[in-house]
Amino acid sequence: MDLQQAEMKIRELQTLLHQYGYEYYVLDKPSVPDAEYDRLLRELIELEEQYPQFKTPDSPTVRVGGAILDMFEKVRHKSPMLSLANAFNEDDLRDFDRRVRQAAGDDASYVCELKIDGLAVSLTYEEGRFVLGSTRGDGTTGEDITANLRTIKSIPLKLRENVSLEVRGEAFMPKNSFEKLNKLKEERGEEPFANPRNAAAGSLRQLDTSIAASRKLDIFLYGLAEAPNLDIESHSEGLDYLDRLGFKTNKERRKCSSIEEVLDFVNSWVEKRPNLDYDIDGIVIKVDSIEMQEQLGTTAKSPRWAIAYKFPAEEVVTTLLDIELSVGRTGVVTPTAILEPVRVAGTTVQRASLHNEDLIREKDLKIGDKVVVKKAGDIIPEVVNVLPEQRTGNETDFFMPTHCPECESDLVRLEGEVALRCLNPKCPAQIREGLIHFVSRNAMNIDGLGEKVISQLFAHKLVEDVADIYKLTAEELLALERMGEKSVSNLLQAIDRSKENSLERLLFGLGIRHVGEKAAKTLAQEYETIDRLAAATESDLMGINEVGEKMASSIAAFFEQDEARELIEELKAAGVNMEYKGPRRAAVESADSIFVGKTVVLTGKMEKMSRNEAKEKLEALGANVAGSVSKKTDILIAGEDAGSKLAKARELGIEIWDEERLLEEIEK
Missing domain, CATH: 1.10.150.20 (5' to 3' exonuclease, C-terminal subdomain)
Structure with a gap:
């Protein structure tokens, strides 16, 4: 095969594989068997290795991964990636509707979309080719994760039109991919991911792109950020246009002309949510008209034309199979509910802490009971209550032991404590x-x-x-x-x-x-x-x-x-350090910092740093970082998806900062 024939064959295979990939990963309507796709991909890989001058940045072979990155470069977004204000009940949604209609007119209509629980990303295309992908970061500046995003097969590397634009979407890990990944991690003796969102975020921040490629991520695009010279008048038109370009959008969306229709859509998904192959944690409601969106404008943190309704904690019924005892590092014996496996808020739950014997008696739990389970804050599984009306008579009472289940030492209840404790230091x-x-x-x-x-x-x-x-x-x-x-x-x-x-x-x-x-x-x-x-x-x-x-x-x-x-x-x-390496206490107390002596509470998701990092920085500057809001709180730092702590801080009139303000003060 001469050079001209090689180039023609490579272009032919690239075009064919792009089409097959679009049919499989976007339309979910494959036209060829997996084996045929794999055969053509292997042929293309071999040809591109033999004739590397004909490999293009948008070749399907880049999805395989394998590049090792040194670091993630910072990327400044052309337009900010704002977070959304939250609604937690019907009243919040009606208030949003009232504000929209007062400011923009009574003919406002909305588009309701599923709120994917993943990682927000921005994709930039130049003349139809994918050239840059980045994380949300602080909303103004994110990280360049282009190489990892190229491994997501539902992201088109080449659009169906040669347009230049920037689009926004949510990358996520489907439930089946998450379960396979955690099973593999457990087999390797590694700590499993807590939920698909953490797994997706961790995958896209791997310096080894083959790791991201192996984790079978997916994406839904939810909007245009920068699209000059496009005659698009509504958000719904924009989504349809993304479909025509070859992007994968979520088809479970609805255009609503009234708040009643919005509430109907929201309530329908409270019930249908567990049936999806991906996690959602709410519904996003957006004003459809672009003109009205511009009229409503934005605050420093969020658009006034959109809101995110957050689902209440999901509750499910399962069976209490047993109560297992574990001994902690301080000797406290903790009972744990062993449950018939059930899916709650995105993960399969088989265990839930029962804390102590008093809680078991208070809830009148018996082994074999039907129980209601939820995740507190969508994170920690807990038994809410028992369903005594469903008892069959075969249930059995549970009694705490008198001896340690590990070392057989006597268990004692110390004065003022509800927990039973093993006092054997060699347990x-x-x-x-x-x-x-x-x-x-x-x-x-x-x-x-x-x-x-x-x-x-x-x-x-x-x-x-x-x-x-x-x-x-x-x-x-x-x-x-x-x-x-x-x-x-x-x-x-x-x-x-x-x-x-x-x-x-x-x-x-x-x-x-x-x-x-x-x-x-x-x-x-x-x-x-x-x-x-x-x-x-x-x-x-x-x-x-x-x-x-x-x-x-x-x-x-x-x-x-x-x-x-x-x-x-x-x-x-062994060489373990025995000295303190941070700022000295005296230096902190005399430092010229506005945080000295202040009580600060952190809530919500931080983008530029973890909550632990923020806590360490604040304490180094003399702050007392507390876990709950009270009248003694001086400042609340509210990240994305802040909830009850933010509401309480507003109620108490406490000063509220966003993460950007925190970073400004820390860097002074």
């Missing part, structure tokens, strides 16, 4: 849970040492305390199930990196009773080294504002133990 469950806590994200953050790997190490007697983690060898790790050379190498590097952590992470990881993450930071700032902290008396510790009598007694008792002192020496010998 295997407590040791194992302590190890899991030590390596967790907010403690020493050793990536790759998940619960399953720790359990294997403990069962094989390779680790008996946290110091043993720093003695692990490649040979020992390779002998474990599902631990290959690459994962072992990555794990040993993560263990080595953890030696450099600042002191507060180590203190939190040691699991000293009553010392949480915030108290560990306070102690590290105050004493600066672990030796100074170990030498502090109970009276010294009580002199710190944030340290009470119980905590001071617990800290002093911990460092008086021979075992604790020996453990510290072992960690020192």
